[in-house]
Amino acid sequence: MKKFIIIFLSILFAVITSGCSGKTEINETVKNEMRTAAKGFTSKLKNILVPNLKNGGPVKAIAVCADTAQLLTKNYAEKTKLEIKRVSLKTRNLKNQPDAFEKEILIKFDKMKVKNELVPETEVFETTEIKGEKVIRYMKPIITQTVCLNCHGDDNQINPEVIKLLNEKYPNDLARNYKEGDVRGAISIVKLLNN
Ligand code: HEC
Numbered sequence: 750m751k752k753f754i755i756i757f758l759s760i761l762f763a764v765i766t767s768g769c770s771g772k773t774e775i776n777e778t779v780k781n782e783m784r785t786a787a788k789g790f791t792s793k794l795k796n797i798l799v800p801n802l803k804n805g806g807p808v809k810a811i812a813v814c815a816d817t818a819q820l821l822t823k824n825y826a827e828k829t830k831l832e833i834k835r836v837s838l839k840t841r842n843l844k845n846q847p848d849a850f851e852k853e854i855l856i857k858f859d860k861m862k863v864k865n866e867l868v869p870e871t872e873v874f875e876t877t878e879i880k881g882e883k884v885i886r887y888m889k890p891i892i893t894q895t896v897c898l899n900c901h902g903d904d905n906q907i908n909p910e911v912i913k914l915l916n917e918k919y920p921n922d923l924a925r926n927y928k929e930g931d932v933r934g935a936i937s938i939v940k941l942l943n944n
Pocket of ligand 1: 795809839891894897900934935
């Protein structure tokens with residue numbers, strides 16, 4: 750009898766863990782590909798941003814965060830066949846506004862931050878469909894660091910010259926008054942499943 754119970758429980762466990770929700774399993778290779786792309790994107794941006802801040806100051810660096818980010822997005826898409834971008838609930842550039850899925854996850858990240866549950870490993874994978882195509886989506890929080898406050902902090906932290914430039918270039922700028930440790934946004938990647 751005991752044996753049957755054990756067999757029954759094993760089958761039940763196998764069914765549950767194999768995901769009876771009908772979602773496609775995402776294999777580790779694909780996960781790692783998306784993780785690496787996100788890391789590469791973030792570090793590349795920061796590697797350009799920090800020296801520019803040091804040498805040219807925030808006014809020069811603004812061009813980096815602005816133009817380089819959009820350009821990187823384009824280059825990465827061509828090179829890796831992944832659609833990669835930065836999104837936020839409080840955007841500076843309207844081009845970085847989240848879609849419904851991204852918005853939901855960004856809200857989740859913010860809630861996790863409040864509950865102190867956000868860790869460096871925090872990430873979300875999901876298989877879904879976009880315009881009839883099966884895709885894998887990946888999101889990773891972007892955390893505000895001290896250096897970011899030069900352009901995303903409060904009026905005392907942002908140089909007046911920078912404030913002037915931001916006001917001119919981004920009349921709808923919401924990406925201010927952040928504090929160190931806040932979720933500034935997320936890296937969002939979409940990969941076609943049959944690619
Ligand atoms: C020199 C000024 C400057 C600094 C420093 C800076 N940013 Fe930005 N950031 C910008 C500008 C300008 C944009 C608008 C980019 C665009 O047009 O796509 C932006 C956009 C973003 C976005 C895209 C969402 C949005 O608001 O449009 C994220 C995410 C972001 N920054 C995160 C960071 C993080 C994290 C840091 C620190 C590591 C940082 N930024 C440092 C100027 C800066």
